[in-house]
Amino acid sequence: MPLADAGSAAPATRAVVSSAAVLDAALTLFATRGYHGTALSQIAEALGIRTPSLYNHMRSKQALLETIVSRTLDDVLADFHAAVRDVPDPAERLRRATRVYALRHATHRREALVVNRDATSLPEPELSRIRERRREHEQAIRAIIADGTRRGVFSVGDPALASFAILEMSVSIARWFREDGARTAEQVADEFAEFALRIVRHRP
Amino acid sequence: MPLADAGSAAPATRAVVSSAAVLDAALTLFATRGYHGTALSQIAEALGIRTPSLYNHMRSKQALLETIVSRTLDDVLADFHAAVRDVPDPAERLRRATRVYALRHATHRREALVVNRDATSLPEPELSRIRERRREHEQAIRAIIADGTRRGVFSVGDPALASFAILEMSVSIARWFREDGARTAEQVADEFAEFALRIVRHRP
DNA sequence: CCTACCGATCGGTAGG
DNA sequence: CCTACCGATCGGTAGG
Known part of the structure; x- marks a missing residue:
């Protein structure tokens, strides 16, 4: 046959x-x-x-992309809120927020790559809703940094620049992390959380 | 008519x-x-x-991409070598290397976006040559960090993680920087160079 | 620089 | 789940 x-x-x-x-x-x-x-x-x-x-x-190829992007952003926000809930200290909030975000980028590499590379290929009005959720996350990180700076536990010139740096260095994990590599996802996430605190010059 | x-x-x-x-x-x-x-x-x-x-x-659509990516990577390496030439101090080397890389991502946003998003669409053997040049740059940054750590002026658990974080947070500048924004390219570059030194815990 | 044209492939539909 | 098929568009060539 x-x-x-x-x-x-x-x-x-x-x-x-x-x-x-x-x-x-x-x-x-x-x-x-x-x-x-x-x-x-x-x-x-x-x-x-x-x-x-x-x-x-x-429904369509585009609907596939929409589902992937939308679910991922929802999960990122849910992760964030769960991680910082009932944590008042800015340093601990930033550490947990960064850790969970970094960890997700090691464990959900494909999702992260697609969101970062192709989300902008979606049409309006979906694109605006996506941008809004990313903005929400960024503003939440920024608010933690601004809060810590106000309280004198962080020292940073511009909370917006610091939050961009922290988020984007974490996103990069999706590009190079390997499950069979030298470090586990948790180790990388902890190290990046530490980097975040260093960026805002938190004195341990 | x-x-x-x-x-x-x-x-x-x-x-x-x-x-x-x-x-x-x-x-x-x-x-x-x-x-x-x-x-x-x-x-x-x-x-x-x-x-x-x-x-x-x-010659072709692909040759267009190839030219863009190849020239950009050559420029990045040239920038780097010019920035650190005759600078022995690891902290100052890292500051200058980061500043020039961050500055390039603010001033050459389109090139950076294309390299990061589409370089992998090139076929072999071009792709390998591109990866080799990116690797060369990353290894050079990593060597600076390892050198500073060895000399005791930096404190970082894993020079590879730190170099990834520093490079990738800088790459992100291409995504959000606006020429008509609140900060100049030079201001952003200086701030990111400072972040780099904080990540490796350089004591000023 | 153009018009005319090519084969290949795209996402998607009809209809079973 | 399939075969058969669609119009549109793709990168690229011929030839001037």
Whole structure:
């Protein structure tokens, strides 16, 4: 039966796929080749199905990106609020906020790469809503830094610059972190939390 | 003469274009919409010419990206070496290396955005050569940090983590810096150089 | 610099 | 889940 297994794209058995599986395959491919650099045919091939079958599990390619970005931003904000809840001390708040953000970028690398690379490919009004959530997070970090500076436990010229630096150095973890590398995600997250406190010149 | 000015794509006079102009238009569009999100027809339209005319000034779309990325990386390395030449003190070396890198990301935002977003879209063997130059820069920063740590003027657990953090927080400047913003490129660069010294816990 | 044109591939639909 | 197919657009070439 040469036709039955002619090429790796033709599976021996008929594949069964879920929305979650489509999203996961899209996540991997978008993270690797970018949203515009990924064809739906590649997502289908990764799942062992034909392109039109994808439409049983999604509305459109764009909806896939929208779901990935939107969920990720919601999770980032939820992480943040859970991490700082009932923590009044600015230094401890900043440490926990940075740790959880850094940790997420080590453990959810694909999501982070897609959000950072391709979120701007979404159309309005989704794009504005996305920008608003990122802004919300940045402002929350900035507020912690401003609070600590006001109280004299931090020393920083411009809380906005410090918050950009802290957030973006953490985002970079998604670019180089390897699960089988020398340091665990937790070790990296702790170290970056320490960097954050150093940036705002917190005296331990 | 309705046909002569039907639509903004039809210029009144015949446009004359140079390789530099094509590269510049590509730079702007790649930075805004990404390499795969940009069509050659958009580059042509921005220049007021037809798509096939672009081929008088370039070899291919990919060659455009290659030129942008390659030149930018060469410039980054040249900047670095010029900045630290004849500066033996690790703290001053790190300050200057960070300042010049941060400054470049404020003044060459488009280049930085394209390199960071789309360099991986290049094929081998170009991709390896690009990675090698980025690695070279990262290793040079790491060596400064390791040197300062050895001499006891820095205190950092892992020079690699610190160098990633310093470089990547600087890269982020390209994402948010505005020429008409509250701070000049030089002010931002100085502040980020200070952040770098704080990350390695240099005592001033 | 242009018009005319190419094969390939894109996201998506019809219909089963 | 599939095959068959769609119009649109892609990067690029021929030839002037």
